[in-house]
Amino acid sequence: MRVRVIINPAAGQAEPVLAELNRAFAERSIAWDAAVTSAQRDAAALAREAVREGVELVAAYGGDGTISSAAAGLVGGEVPLAILPGGTNNVIAQALEIPLALADAAALVGGDQAEATWIDTLRVGDRHALIRVGVGADAKMIERSTRARKDRLGWLAYLIAALEQAAVAEPVPFTVTLDDRVIEREALSCIVTNIGRIGRGGLRLPGPISPFDGALDVLLIRRASLEAARTLCAGLLAGDAPSPEPQDDAAIVYHRGTRVRVDATPPQPAQVDGESLGTTPLEVTVAPRSLRVVTPRATQPALAEA
Numbered sequence: 001m002r003v004r005v006i007i008n009p010a011a012g013q014a015e016p017v018l019a020e021l022n023r024a025f026a027e028r029s030i031a032w033d034a035a036v037t038s039a040q041r042d043a044a045a046l047a048r049e050a051v052r053e054g055v056e057l058v059a060a061y062g063g064d065g066t067i068s069s070a071a072a073g074l075v076g077g078e079v080p081l082a083i084l085p086g087g088t089n090n091v092i093a094q095a096l097e098i099p100l101a102l103a104d105a106a107a108l109v110g111g112d113q114a115e116a117t118w119i120d121t122l123r124v125g126d127r128h129a130l131i132r133v134g135v136g137a138d139a140k141m142i143e144r145s146t147r148a149r150k151d152r153l154g155w156l157a158y159l160i161a162a163l164e165q166a167a168v169a170e171p172v173p174f175t176v177t178l179d180d181r182v183i184e185r186e187a188l189s190c191i192v193t194n195i196g197r198i199g200r201g202g203l204r205l206p207g208p209i210s211p212f213d214g215a216l217d218v219l220l221i222r223r224a225s226l227e228a229a230r231t232l233c234a235g236l237l238a239g240d241a242p243s244p245e246p247q248d249d250a251a252i253v254y255h256r257g258t259r260v261r262v263d264a265t266p267p268q269p270a271q272v273d274g275e276s277l278g279t280t281p282l283e284v285t286v287a288p289r290s291l292r293v294v295t296p297r298a299t300q301p302a303l304a305e306a
Contacts, residue, residue: 001057001110003032003082004050006043006070008062011086015102017061021084024106032059037066047073047081055079057294059109061102063087064131068273071121071291072128080116080292082109092130095197095211096295108294115297118289119211122194124282129273130211130291132193133284135262136172137221139189139271171222173265178218178257185253187220192260192284207254214288216260220253260284 005021018034025032035046047058047070059082060070067083074081085093085100092098096119099105108114121128171186194216196209209217262270263281270277 001030002055003030003057003059003109004046004053004055005032005034005059005061005084006037006046006050006066007034008037008043008060008066008086011062011066015086017086017102020102021061021106024103025109028110030110037062037069043067043069044073046070051077051079057082057109059084059106061086063274064089064091065274067092068130071130071293074292075121075128075287075290078292080294082294089198091195091197095195096293098295108296113297114294116292117295119291119293120194120214121211121287121290122192122216122284123287124272124277124284127272128287128290129194131195131273132191133262133270133272133277133282135190135192135270135280135282136174136187136264136268137189138191139269139277172268174220175263176218176220176255177261177263178255179259181255181257183220183253183255185220185222187222187253189221190262190264191219191221192262193217193219194286206252214286215256215258216284216286218255218257218260220255222251222253258286 003025007017021032035041035050037043037046043060043062043066047060050058051074057080058070058074060067061084064087066087067081071081082105083093083096083098084102084105085098086102090100093100093105098108121130122133123129124133171188174185174187174190176183176185176190191205193205193209194211196204196207196217198205205217205219207217207219261281261283267279267281269279270282
């Protein structure tokens with residue numbers, strides 16, 4: 001097997017990456033080389049280059065942004081992606097039950113305990129992503145989670161940024177066109193998501209959110225209140241919490257579909273998988289079973305039912 005490893009040198013973990021990978025791959029006689037991301041060549045470009053050069057598998061080491069970018073370069077093809085978590089939250093790895101320890105994740109590459117499985121991606125504009133698009137307060141929270149904060153505080157940087165943003169956020173009118181339905185609500189944030197995990201320790205958004213169901217999940221967070229906190233905590237702690245009911249007075253309104261257009265007045269900032277996406281309006285669609293990802297074989301039935 002010929003493997004290309006894409007490495008983000010600014011990833012959040014301090015560990016001897018090359019030595020760890022060399023040890024893991026040598027045990028299975030895997031031929032591999034590495035490419036490093038830069039301002040001129042992101043992970044998507046490096047992944048496409050690897051495919052053109054005939055590699056059989058692309059592995060990506062870094063945080064969720066790096067993993068999502070590498071995935072964008074492989075969408076629609078047969079070459080699978082192996083995820084080597086090296087970020088602050090590693091949401092994608094957690095959602096697919098990939099070990100967070102580098103040595104254990106690398107052991108899946110070419111191992112008999114792993115298999116490539118198809119997952120959904122989401123598309124916004126001309127780019128593909130894996131996790132979610134966040135509009136309004138969610139995007140502003142990501143802006144507050146600076147690299148310096150994440151280096152200093154780890155995943156707590158996101159929690160602190162969320163609390164800071166909740167203290168100053170004001171609702172604005174959103175118009176969400178979901179397939180053939182139009183939903184108009186004032187909200188702090190609109191989240192269009194493919195993956196439910198949002199942090200360490202099993203933290204996740206409420207609702208039946210899965211990258212295997214061919215659908216997008218849309219949450220309108222209408223206010224930062226005790227009610228909203230209870231709804232979110234139900235999802236965070238239980239994982240299989242019921243979806244919020246789409247009531248007019250609910251703090252969190254939940255819907256599902258395959259094509260979503262988000263408008264807001266005034267235009268709101270947006271982010272996709274932690275990267276700035278400009279402002280509304282924007283359109284998000286689901287691309288079912290468009291990416292092959294290496295996951296532990298033992299967890300695949302559970303993942304497919306998630």
